[in-house]
Amino acid sequence: MYQYDNYDQAMVDARVDEFRDQVKRRLAGELSEDHFRPLRLKNGLYLQLHAYMLRVAIPYGTLNSRQMRALGDIADKYDRGYGHFTTRQNIQYNWIKLDEAPDLLADLAAVEMHAIQTSGNCIRNTTADHFAGAAADELVDPRPYAELLRQWSTFHPEFDYLPRKFKVAIIGSETDRAAMKLHDIGIQLVKNDAGEIGCRFYVGGGMGRTPMIAPVIADFVPPLQMISYLEAALRVYNRYGRRDNKYKARIKILVHEIGADEYRRQVDAEFAHILTLGLEPPPAELERIKGYFANPGFEADLPDNVDLSDPDFALWVDQNVHAHKQPGYAIVTISLKPAGGIPGDASADQIRLMADLARDFALDELRVTHAQNIVLPHVKKADLYTVWQKLDAAGLANANLDLISDIIACPGLDYCSLANARSIPLAQKISERFADIGRQREIGELKLKISGCINACGHHHAGHIGILGVDRKGTENYQLLFGGSEAADTSLGTIIGPGFNEDGIVDAVEKATDVYLAQREDGERFLDTYRRIGVAPFKEAIYG
Amino acid sequence: MVDLVFADNVLRFRDDDVVSDPAVTVDAFVDAVSGQPNASAVRVEPGDDARALLPHLDRLALVEVNFPAYTDGRGYSAARILREHGYTGELRAVGDVLIDQLSHMRRCGFDAFVPALPISADAAAKAFATWPEVYQKTVDGRTPIWARRHPVA
Amino acid sequence: MKILTGNDLPSGDVIWWTGEGWSRHVDDAVEVGDEAQALIAREDAARRVNGAYVIEATRDGGSVRPAHIKERIRALGPTVRLDLSLKPADPAAGTWVI
Ligand code: SF4
Numbered sequence: 046m047y048q049y050d051n052y053d054q055a056m057v058d059a060r061v062d063e064f065r066d067q068v069k070r071r072l073a074g075e076l077s078e079d080h081f082r083p084l085r086l087k088n089g090l091y092l093q094l095h096a097y098m099l100r101v102a103i104p105y106g107t108l109n110s111r112q113m114r115a116l117g118d119i120a121d122k123y124d125r126g127y128g129h130f131t132t133r134q135n136i137q138y139n140w141i142k143l144d145e146a147p148d149l150l151a152d153l154a155a156v157e158m159h160a161i162q163t164s165g166n167c168i169r170n171t172t173a174d175h176f177a178g179a180a181a182d183e184l185v186d187p188r189p190y191a192e193l194l195r196q197w198s199t200f201h202p203e204f205d206y207l208p209r210k211f212k213v214a215i216i217g218s219e220t221d222r223a224a225m226k227l228h229d230i231g232i233q234l235v236k237n238d239a240g241e242i243g244c245r246f247y248v249g250g251g252m253g254r255t256p257m258i259a260p261v262i263a264d265f266v267p268p269l270q271m272i273s274y275l276e277a278a279l280r281v282y283n284r285y286g287r288r289d290n291k292y293k294a295r296i297k298i299l300v301h302e303i304g305a306d307e308y309r310r311q312v313d314a315e316f317a318h319i320l321t322l323g324l325e326p327p328p329a330e331l332e333r334i335k336g337y338f339a340n341p342g343f344e345a346d347l348p349d350n351v352d353l354s355d356p357d358f359a360l361w362v363d364q365n366v367h368a369h370k371q372p373g374y375a376i377v378t379i380s381l382k383p384a385g386g387i388p389g390d391a392s393a394d395q396i397r398l399m400a401d402l403a404r405d406f407a408l409d410e411l412r413v414t415h416a417q418n419i420v421l422p423h424v425k426k427a428d429l430y431t432v433w434q435k436l437d438a439a440g441l442a443n444a445n446l447d448l449i450s451d452i453i454a455c456p457g458l459d460y461c462s463l464a465n466a467r468s469i470p471l472a473q474k475i476s477e478r479f480a481d482i483g484r485q486r487e488i489g490e491l492k493l494k495i496s497g498c499i500n501a502c503g504h505h506h507a508g509h510i511g512i513l514g515v516d517r518k519g520t521e522n523y524q525l526l527f528g529g530s531e532a533a534d535t536s537l538g539t540i541i542g543p544g545f546n547e548d549g550i551v552d553a554v555e556k557a558t559d560v561y562l563a564q565r566e567d568g569e570r571f572l573d574t575y576r577r578i579g580v581a582p583f584k585e586a587i588y589g
Numbered sequence: 590m591v592d593l594v595f596a597d598n599v600l601r602f603r604d605d606d607v608v609s610d611p612a613v614t615v616d617a618f619v620d621a622v623s624g625q626p627n628a629s630a631v632r633v634e635p636g637d638d639a640r641a642l643l644p645h646l647d648r649l650a651l652v653e654v655n656f657p658a659y660t661d662g663r664g665y666s667a668a669r670i671l672r673e674h675g676y677t678g679e680l681r682a683v684g685d686v687l688i689d690q691l692s693h694m695r696r697c698g699f700d701a702f703v704p705a706l707p708i709s710a711d712a713a714a715k716a717f718a719t720w721p722e723v724y725q726k727t728v729d730g731r732t733p734i735w736a737r738r739h740p741v742a
Numbered sequence: 743m744k745i746l747t748g749n750d751l752p753s754g755d756v757i758w759w760t761g762e763g764w765s766r767h768v769d770d771a772v773e774v775g776d777e778a779q780a781l782i783a784r785e786d787a788a789r790r791v792n793g794a795y796v797i798e799a800t801r802d803g804g805s806v807r808p809a810h811i812k813e814r815i816r817a818l819g820p821t822v823r824l825d826l827s828l829k830p831a832d833p834a835a836g837t838w839v840i
Contacts, residue, residue: 052734055721063719067689072752074789083660084689092793094816096754125826140826144752166660196724196734202696203669203727206662283666288635322673324726326735333738387822458812459820467815469822519810521840 046107046410047192047337049157056199057154060161064088065147072144087205089163090146093462097141100163101153105173105191105215106134106413108158110404113411115156117396123149128396130381130389132453132504133212134172134413135163139460161199166207168198168279174216174223175412178338179376179422181368185217185234185242189335190271193326197272204279208286208294211279212251224415224531226250226259227507229296230278237265244271248278248308249300252501256537257297260305262312270316272325277315281308341408341423347373351426358433360482361444366429375429377407377421378414379436380443380451384480385473388454389417398439406432415504416453416492418446448485449493449558450476453504457497457514458521464497466514466521471495474551479558488558491571492530507531509572510557511538512550523550527557527575527583541580542588556586593717595710599681600702602695608651608679615641632683639667646676654699656684665697672698672728691716698728743801745771746778747813748785748794756816757791758806764790767828768817771799771806807838814839 049057067084070076076084085091089100101116108116116136120128123145124138131137141149153159163170173191174180194213198204204211214223217234225231231247243265250259266274285303287293300308349372353359367376379399382388391399399419403411406428407421414420424432436442445451452475455461457468472495479485494508498515505511511526522544529538545553558571560583565574575583593600597607612632619641630651633639642649652671654664668680681701682694688708695717702713726733745768746759757764758771759781765771774781778796785791798809808814819827821836829835 050738052722052737056724059720072789074787078786078792080687092749092754094812095756095819096749139820140754142753166662199724200693200720201725202693203665204662205690205693206660206665280666284663288661288663318673322726326733327739329739330735458815459822462812464812467821473822521811 046109046188046341047104047334053196054154054157057157057159057161060088060159061147061150061154064150068143068147083165085143086164087162087167088146088150089160090141090143091164091462093139093456093460094458095460096139097143097146098137098139098460099141099146099149099160100131100133100135100137101158101160102163102170103135103158103413104195105171105177105188106175106415107173107177107188108411108413109409110400110411112156112158113400113403114397115152115158117393117400119149119152120393120396122152127390127392129387129456130391130413130417130419132415132417132455132502133163133170134175134415135170136413137456139456164210165205166209166211167205168201168207168211168213171195171198172212172214172223172228172415174218174221175414175420176222176367176376176422177217177412178341179369179371179374180218180220180222181370182220183218183370184236186335186338187215187217187232187234188338189331190217190232190234190244190268191215192334192337193272193331194275197275197326203276204283207279207283208288209291209296211282211296213275219533221531221533221535222414224504224507224535226535227252227256227504227531228259230275231259232271234268235265242268244268244274246274246278248312249297249305251295251297252504252506253295254292254499254501255295255297256501256506257301258535258537259297260300262300262305262309268331269325269328270320273319273322274312274316276319276324277312280315280319281311285311341410343371343374343408343423344425345373347425348427349373351375351429355430357437357442357444358430360486361433361442362429364444364448364486365446369423371423373426374423375426377424377429377432378446379419379421379441380445381418381441382445382451382476383440383443384450384476386476387469388452388472391419395439395441398435398441402432402435416451418451444482445485447490447492448482449479449488449491449554450485451492452476453492453494453508455496455503457495457503461497461502463500464514465499465516466497466523468495468497468503468512468514471512471514471523471547471550474547475554478551478555488562489570491558493554494529504531505529506537507535508538509570509575510554513540515544517544520546522546525550525553525557525587527580528572530572539580542584553587557583560586593710593714598703598707600704600708600710600713601679602700603679605679610651612651612653615639618642619645633664633667635661635663637667639670642671642676643674646671646674646678649676649678651679651681652676653681653683656682656686659685659687659690665693668694668697668699669728688712688716692719696723696725696727696729696731743773743799743806744775744778744796745799745806745808746774746781746794746796747771747816748782748791751789751792754792758817759785759794768799768806768808769804811839 526538
């Protein structure tokens with residue numbers, strides 16, 4: 046994976062110094078909170094319900110064992126011994142002290158990490174397919190492009206005060222594992238008939254208050270014009286995105302209001318001008334970056350079979366292990382979703398254990414998924430059993446990937462100052478209700494996603510079953526949505542009827558799975574059955 | 590490169606005289622050019638289209654870009670567009686211009702600053718030196734990191 | 743009653759105005775009456791609090807109960823990690839929130 050050179054290192058070091066100075070000025074009273082807030086947010090530092098929260102960038106969700114270990118150590122040193130992996134492929138710490146934050150950033154910089162632009166109205170940390178460079182179905186490895194994008198977007202002087210936050214996701218296979226069309230910009234790397242690589246730009250997707258699926262704005266931009274195209278797309282947004290109403294300020298509203306054709310026309314005009322300026326890094330730079338992502342050390346001629354005689358292990362392999370492009374290797378997903386647990390939370394010890402496993406068994410790499418799980422991308426099939434045993438001993442061998450208890454849940458009202466209702470207790474109750482793994486597997490793939498407010502950090506619009514927390518006269522209430530998806534068949538869920546209290550929603554989810562089990566046809570997932578039979582039978586069972 | 594100077598309340602990277610002509614609005618300027626081409630200073634508000642000035646750049650000695658609130662970043666694009674099209678006169682950021690925005694403004698082509706709350710020349714000089722290197726090529730002439738990595742022989 | 747809350751500037755801890763200073767315990771909170779805006783301005787300027795604001799609450803004997811669930815969760819800590827809350831030894835603390 047990518048390694049900093051002196052230039053990259055100097056940038057994060059300079060940022061630590063700058064932020065140390067800003068904190069000093071805030072604590073000394075030279076900066077008011079009004080002026081400090083946007084500055085700390087650009088360093089991912091929020092003031093949440095109980096304390097400051099720091100969001101650390103994990104660029105395109107990729108990190109090495111040394112970085113993962115440092116994340117565990119930071120949890121002990123600056124926080125209360127745990128961290129929360131988020132739907133943005135980042136990690137958040139919930140109990141940070143403002144006066145210690147600069148030291149924390151320095152510890153991050155020592156392992157080539159930072160919190161730059163993890164919040165604020167700027168270009169946020171780029172996300173990507175968490176199986177990049179490993180997936181058997183991959184067309185192009187998106188990571189070199191994501192790294193090019195990381196460098197371009199870091200301290201971009203023109204786009205630091207956009208109308209609103211700006212999220213970019215990039216993938217390189219037909220299978221969308223990054224919810225690409227639900228981002229401000231989604232880039233899909235494709236190949237044309239001549240076998241050349243190009244970037245297909247989807248612009249104007251998003252969740253939140255007004256969920257939208259991004260339309261294609263450019264079908265095929267040569268990779269060596271990707272940065273110029275981004276400059277054009279962002280400039281049009283920076284100039285014409287709405288600033289009169291923060292709820293209408295995302296690029297999706299601009300694209301929607303002027304129309305995809307008009308937006309495309311404006312971007313094309315800007316693009317033609319920008320191409321004359323020579324802003325694009327040269328081919329040699331992309332090649333330099335690609336060099337870091339070439340073969341991470343695969344061995345040839347490894348055995349391709351796995352001994353599945355241990356039934357618990359066999360179950361885990363069936364559920365949590367994916368095909369690798371390299372014979373003899375497999376992709377392991379570690380589920381951070383134990384029954385009754387907090388989705389995405391991991392203790393410092395668990396984080397360090399995962400770091401050790403990556404070092405010893407996964408060619409030193411890990412990924413964070415937007416579903417709040419951790420991936421060991423390159424595990425020899427011959428090592429799978431050992432890895433599983435070590436995970437099992439640490440409570441990390443939950444064989445529930447993509448099942449109903451593999452729930453995405455935002456922090457909700459237990460931590461988040463914007464929340465209307467708690468998300469985590471719901472996830473705990475649902476995962477306990479369906480704790481029996483046989484029952485879960487009988488139900489099959491079912492993506493359940495919970496947000497504690499309309500901001501949709503828990504991707505509830507994109508859940509096969511989505512749950513949205515609302516405030517009903519001071520009490521927590523939950524709305525139920527069906528029919529969303531963030532995969533290649535992206536769709537937005539719709540609210541099925543009146544809301545529920547906490548216990549009511551767990552019962553409603555169970556009734557929905559009963560309807561599905563009774564009505565499904567061969568090979569159908571919950572989502573497929575719902576799409577075929579519509580909402581009526583579900584409503585009848587739930588409200589009838 | 591010209592050093593930072595503090596003259597007539599303007600922080601500047603220019604050694605020509607400070608332009609003191611009153612700045613007119615973009616609309617007034619564009620209308621005036623067709624009638625009486627005297628105005629040489631114009632003030633760009635966030636909602637103005639800086640491209641309207643492009644046919645008249647040679648008449649301009651000063652463009653003021655106003656930042657009523659520093660969180661409104663439209664002025665950064667306005668500045669870059671003017672420089673990308675060859676404007677060489679003074680480009681002045683005025684209004685809610687804070688120390689933490691100075692280096693980005695300079696990268697977008699501003700070479701003069703009149704903050705509503707005064708900033709000392711020393712503090713400004715430190716802010717301009719925040720980033721030892723830069724990732725992007727813009728209009729400020731700095732060599733981006735990618736060009737340093739791949740010097741053209 | 744109306745009580746005043748905010749976060750400690752350097753640590754971020756949730757704090758409540760006691761009439762003389764700031765406490766981590768909501769039960770120490772006192773009615774602020776008409777004083778609130780002046781208090782906020784003074785304490786904010788002295789950087790003893792960050793983002794202070796007034797909320798509704800009721801007092802019952804020795805305990806103070808904020809009117810809104812969000813403030814009750816702020817007063818206690820995360821209901822899903824009671825071990826990290828202000829009442830780690832009280833398994834029923836979570837029900838106080840609801
Ligand atoms: S969805 Fe709402 S409650 Fe959940 S983390 Fe986002 S802002 Fe907070």
